[in-house]
Amino acid sequence: MDFASSPSELGAREDIYMRKIRKKILTDNAERPIAVQIDYSDWLEIERSLNLQGEDPPNTDLSSYEGIITLTEEPLEYQSRIRQEWS
Numbered sequence: 001m002d003f004a005s006s007p008s009e010l011g012a013r014e015d016i017y018m019r020k021i022r023k024k025i026l027t028d029n030a031e032r033p034i035a036v037q038i039d040y041s042d043w044l045e046i047e048r049s050l051n052l053q054g055e056d057p058p059n060t061d062l063s064s065y066e067g068i069i070t071l072t073e074e075p076l077e078y079q080s081r082i083r084q085e086w087s
Contacts, residue, residue: 019045 021042026035
């Protein structure tokens with residue numbers, strides 16, 4: 001994971017690491033941790049601190065690739081055949 005390297009970036013991100021975050025650790029039947037649940041308000045603060053708000057992935061238009069690949073078999077048949085090879 002790549003974290004901030006400059007002092008100004010690091011200072012901005014220290015806020016989130018220094019803040020106490022209320023969390024619940026969710027476990028499976030064998031008491032192994034499987035997830036962490038945090039309050040939504042804490043999540044919003046994390047997003048704000050890491051500048052994650054509104055960062056949706058860009059919409060990629062794939063229409064320019066239409067017709068470029070010539071398939072020799074139906075996609076679902078191919079998927080089924082490949083999955084059978086794995087089992």
